[in-house]
Amino acid sequence: INTDANNLITTEINKIIGNKDEIISQQKVKANETKTKEVDTLKDHINAQATFLGIKLTPKAKENIVRDLGSGVFVPAPIVELGCTTEIVCAHPWDCDTAMRVVKCETGGTFDPTVVGNDRERGCLQIHPVHWDKPQCDPEFLFDPAYNAACAYSIWEDSGWGPWSCY
Incomplete structure:
Protein backbone atom coordinates (compact mmCIF):
# COMPACT_ATOMS: atom_id res chain seq x y z
CA ILE A 1 0.00 0.00 0.00
CA ASN A 2 1.40 3.38 -0.87
CA THR A 3 1.88 6.12 1.71
CA ASP A 4 -1.17 8.13 0.60
CA ALA A 5 -3.45 5.10 0.91
CA ASN A 6 -1.92 4.22 4.28
CA ASN A 7 -2.47 7.79 5.52
CA LEU A 8 -6.06 7.73 4.26
CA ILE A 9 -6.74 4.42 6.05
CA THR A 10 -5.11 5.72 9.24
CA THR A 11 -7.20 8.91 9.06
CA GLU A 12 -10.41 6.92 8.57
CA ILE A 13 -9.53 4.56 11.46
CA ASN A 14 -8.87 7.56 13.72
CA LYS A 15 -12.23 9.05 12.71
CA ILE A 16 -13.96 5.79 13.56
CA ILE A 17 -12.17 5.58 16.92
CA GLY A 18 -12.99 9.23 17.63
CA ASN A 19 -16.60 8.67 16.62
CA LYS A 20 -16.75 5.56 18.81
CA ASP A 21 -15.60 7.56 21.84
CA GLU A 22 -18.08 10.32 20.99
CA ILE A 23 -20.88 7.79 20.53
CA ILE A 24 -20.04 6.13 23.86
CA SER A 25 -20.00 9.55 25.53
CA GLN A 26 -23.38 10.41 23.99
CA GLN A 27 -24.80 7.06 25.11
CA LYS A 28 -23.64 7.72 28.68
CA VAL A 29 -25.26 11.16 28.63
CA LYS A 30 -28.50 9.66 27.28
CA ALA A 31 -28.41 6.91 29.94
CA ASN A 32 -27.95 9.52 32.69
CA GLU A 33 -30.77 11.63 31.23
CA THR A 34 -33.01 8.55 31.12
CA LYS A 35 -32.13 7.66 34.72
CA THR A 36 -32.82 11.24 35.81
CA LYS A 37 -36.20 11.18 34.02
CA GLU A 38 -37.07 7.83 35.64
CA VAL A 39 -36.13 9.15 39.09
CA ASP A 40 -38.12 12.36 38.49
CA THR A 41 -41.12 10.29 37.36
CA LEU A 42 -40.82 8.12 40.49
CA LYS A 43 -40.58 11.24 42.68
CA ASP A 44 -43.65 12.76 40.99
CA HIS A 45 -45.59 9.52 41.47
CA ILE A 46 -44.68 9.29 45.16
CA ASN A 47 -45.50 12.98 45.70
CA ALA A 48 -48.89 12.44 44.05
CA GLN A 49 -49.56 9.41 46.27
CA ALA A 50 -48.60 11.36 49.38
CA THR A 51 -50.86 14.25 48.37
CA PHE A 52 -53.73 11.86 47.65
CA LEU A 53 -53.28 10.28 51.10
CA GLY A 54 -53.18 13.70 52.74
CA ILE A 55 -49.54 13.33 53.76
CA LYS A 56 -47.56 16.54 53.85
CA LEU A 57 -43.95 15.78 52.99
CA THR A 58 -41.21 17.86 54.57
CA PRO A 59 -38.69 19.47 52.19
CA LYS A 60 -36.09 16.93 53.35
CA ALA A 61 -38.48 14.05 52.68
CA LYS A 62 -39.14 15.42 49.17
CA GLU A 63 -35.40 15.73 48.58
CA ASN A 64 -34.74 12.16 49.74
CA ILE A 65 -37.82 10.56 48.26
CA VAL A 66 -35.78 7.99 46.38
CA ARG A 67 -32.66 6.15 47.41
CA ASP A 68 -29.85 5.09 45.14
CA LEU A 69 -28.94 1.53 46.05
CA GLY A 70 -25.51 2.10 44.52
CA SER A 71 -26.05 -0.08 41.47
CA GLY A 72 -28.11 2.48 39.62
CA VAL A 73 -31.29 1.03 41.10
CA PHE A 74 -33.57 3.58 42.73
CA VAL A 75 -36.27 2.69 45.22
CA PRO A 76 -38.78 4.82 47.09
CA ALA A 77 -37.53 6.00 50.46
CA PRO A 78 -39.94 5.52 53.34
CA ILE A 79 -42.48 8.33 53.49
CA VAL A 80 -42.75 9.51 57.05
CA GLU A 81 -45.86 11.47 57.87
CA LEU A 82 -44.80 12.56 61.35
CA GLY A 83 -41.53 13.30 63.04
CA CYS A 84 -40.45 11.95 66.40
CA THR A 85 -43.35 13.48 68.29
Whole structure:
Protein backbone atom coordinates (compact mmCIF):
# COMPACT_ATOMS: atom_id res chain seq x y z
CA ILE A 1 0.00 0.00 0.00
CA ASN A 2 1.40 3.38 -0.87
CA THR A 3 1.88 6.12 1.71
CA ASP A 4 -1.17 8.13 0.60
CA ALA A 5 -3.45 5.10 0.91
CA ASN A 6 -1.92 4.22 4.28
CA ASN A 7 -2.47 7.79 5.52
CA LEU A 8 -6.06 7.73 4.26
CA ILE A 9 -6.74 4.42 6.05
CA THR A 10 -5.11 5.72 9.24
CA THR A 11 -7.20 8.91 9.06
CA GLU A 12 -10.41 6.92 8.57
CA ILE A 13 -9.53 4.56 11.46
CA ASN A 14 -8.87 7.56 13.72
CA LYS A 15 -12.23 9.05 12.71
CA ILE A 16 -13.96 5.79 13.56
CA ILE A 17 -12.17 5.58 16.92
CA GLY A 18 -12.99 9.23 17.63
CA ASN A 19 -16.60 8.67 16.62
CA LYS A 20 -16.75 5.56 18.81
CA ASP A 21 -15.60 7.56 21.84
CA GLU A 22 -18.08 10.32 20.99
CA ILE A 23 -20.88 7.79 20.53
CA ILE A 24 -20.04 6.13 23.86
CA SER A 25 -20.00 9.55 25.53
CA GLN A 26 -23.38 10.41 23.99
CA GLN A 27 -24.80 7.06 25.11
CA LYS A 28 -23.64 7.72 28.68
CA VAL A 29 -25.26 11.16 28.63
CA LYS A 30 -28.50 9.66 27.28
CA ALA A 31 -28.41 6.91 29.94
CA ASN A 32 -27.95 9.52 32.69
CA GLU A 33 -30.77 11.63 31.23
CA THR A 34 -33.01 8.55 31.12
CA LYS A 35 -32.13 7.66 34.72
CA THR A 36 -32.82 11.24 35.81
CA LYS A 37 -36.20 11.18 34.02
CA GLU A 38 -37.07 7.83 35.64
CA VAL A 39 -36.13 9.15 39.09
CA ASP A 40 -38.12 12.36 38.49
CA THR A 41 -41.12 10.29 37.36
CA LEU A 42 -40.82 8.12 40.49
CA LYS A 43 -40.58 11.24 42.68
CA ASP A 44 -43.65 12.76 40.99
CA HIS A 45 -45.59 9.52 41.47
CA ILE A 46 -44.68 9.29 45.16
CA ASN A 47 -45.50 12.98 45.70
CA ALA A 48 -48.89 12.44 44.05
CA GLN A 49 -49.56 9.41 46.27
CA ALA A 50 -48.60 11.36 49.38
CA THR A 51 -50.86 14.25 48.37
CA PHE A 52 -53.73 11.86 47.65
CA LEU A 53 -53.28 10.28 51.10
CA GLY A 54 -53.18 13.70 52.74
CA ILE A 55 -49.54 13.33 53.76
CA LYS A 56 -47.56 16.54 53.85
CA LEU A 57 -43.95 15.78 52.99
CA THR A 58 -41.21 17.86 54.57
CA PRO A 59 -38.69 19.47 52.19
CA LYS A 60 -36.09 16.93 53.35
CA ALA A 61 -38.48 14.05 52.68
CA LYS A 62 -39.14 15.42 49.17
CA GLU A 63 -35.40 15.73 48.58
CA ASN A 64 -34.74 12.16 49.74
CA ILE A 65 -37.82 10.56 48.26
CA VAL A 66 -35.78 7.99 46.38
CA ARG A 67 -32.66 6.15 47.41
CA ASP A 68 -29.85 5.09 45.14
CA LEU A 69 -28.94 1.53 46.05
CA GLY A 70 -25.51 2.10 44.52
CA SER A 71 -26.05 -0.08 41.47
CA GLY A 72 -28.11 2.48 39.62
CA VAL A 73 -31.29 1.03 41.10
CA PHE A 74 -33.57 3.58 42.73
CA VAL A 75 -36.27 2.69 45.22
CA PRO A 76 -38.78 4.82 47.09
CA ALA A 77 -37.53 6.00 50.46
CA PRO A 78 -39.94 5.52 53.34
CA ILE A 79 -42.48 8.33 53.49
CA VAL A 80 -42.75 9.51 57.05
CA GLU A 81 -45.86 11.47 57.87
CA LEU A 82 -44.80 12.56 61.35
CA GLY A 83 -41.53 13.30 63.04
CA CYS A 84 -40.45 11.95 66.40
CA THR A 85 -43.35 13.48 68.29
CA THR A 86 -44.17 13.27 71.99
CA GLU A 87 -47.45 11.59 71.07
CA ILE A 88 -45.62 8.75 69.32
CA VAL A 89 -42.64 8.32 71.65
CA CYS A 90 -44.69 8.62 74.85
CA ALA A 91 -47.28 6.05 73.76
CA HIS A 92 -45.23 3.58 75.82
CA PRO A 93 -45.19 3.35 79.63
CA TRP A 94 -41.67 4.68 80.16
CA ASP A 95 -40.71 8.09 81.52
CA CYS A 96 -41.83 10.43 78.75
CA ASP A 97 -39.50 13.31 79.67
CA THR A 98 -36.48 11.00 79.64
CA ALA A 99 -37.53 9.38 76.37
CA MET A 100 -37.95 12.76 74.66
CA ARG A 101 -34.57 13.97 75.98
CA VAL A 102 -33.00 10.84 74.49
CA VAL A 103 -34.78 11.46 71.15
CA LYS A 104 -33.63 15.08 71.12
CA CYS A 105 -30.04 14.10 71.84
CA GLU A 106 -29.97 11.08 69.48
CA THR A 107 -31.36 13.11 66.56
CA GLY A 108 -29.11 16.08 67.20
CA GLY A 109 -32.14 18.14 68.19
CA THR A 110 -33.85 17.69 64.81
CA PHE A 111 -36.43 15.07 65.85
CA ASP A 112 -35.93 13.75 62.30
CA PRO A 113 -37.01 10.09 62.05
CA THR A 114 -34.69 9.47 59.08
CA VAL A 115 -31.45 10.13 60.97
CA VAL A 116 -28.71 7.52 60.46
CA GLY A 117 -25.85 7.42 62.97
CA ASN A 118 -22.16 6.74 62.37
CA ASP A 119 -22.62 3.08 63.29
CA ARG A 120 -25.77 2.75 61.12
CA GLU A 121 -28.13 3.44 64.03
CA ARG A 122 -31.55 4.37 62.69
CA GLY A 123 -34.43 6.65 63.45
CA CYS A 124 -35.79 8.63 66.38
CA LEU A 125 -34.11 6.61 69.09
CA GLN A 126 -31.11 5.58 66.96
CA ILE A 127 -31.58 1.81 67.13
CA HIS A 128 -28.13 0.21 66.89
CA PRO A 129 -27.60 -2.77 64.53
CA VAL A 130 -26.89 -5.07 67.51
CA HIS A 131 -30.63 -4.89 68.26
CA TRP A 132 -31.87 -5.51 64.72
CA ASP A 133 -32.27 -9.24 65.39
CA LYS A 134 -35.09 -8.54 67.86
CA PRO A 135 -38.48 -9.43 66.33
CA GLN A 136 -39.79 -5.88 66.87
CA CYS A 137 -36.66 -4.21 65.44
CA ASP A 138 -36.57 -4.95 61.71
CA PRO A 139 -34.14 -2.35 60.28
CA GLU A 140 -36.32 -1.87 57.19
CA PHE A 141 -39.00 -0.18 59.31
CA LEU A 142 -36.89 1.76 61.82
CA PHE A 143 -37.42 5.09 60.02
CA ASP A 144 -41.10 4.90 60.96
CA PRO A 145 -41.32 6.82 64.27
CA ALA A 146 -43.98 4.57 65.85
CA TYR A 147 -42.13 1.39 64.88
CA ASN A 148 -38.83 2.87 66.09
CA ALA A 149 -40.35 3.85 69.44
CA ALA A 150 -41.87 0.37 69.87
CA CYS A 151 -38.50 -1.23 69.11
CA ALA A 152 -36.76 1.15 71.53
CA TYR A 153 -39.33 0.36 74.20
CA SER A 154 -38.66 -3.38 73.84
CA ILE A 155 -34.93 -2.70 74.24
CA TRP A 156 -35.64 -0.44 77.23
CA GLU A 157 -37.76 -3.17 78.86
CA ASP A 158 -34.75 -5.51 78.71
CA SER A 159 -31.92 -3.07 79.46
CA GLY A 160 -33.25 0.25 80.71
CA TRP A 161 -31.62 3.36 79.23
CA GLY A 162 -28.14 1.78 79.19
CA PRO A 163 -28.01 1.14 75.43
CA TRP A 164 -28.39 4.87 74.67
CA SER A 165 -25.28 7.02 74.94
CA CYS A 166 -27.51 10.08 75.26
CA TYR A 167 -29.17 8.90 78.46
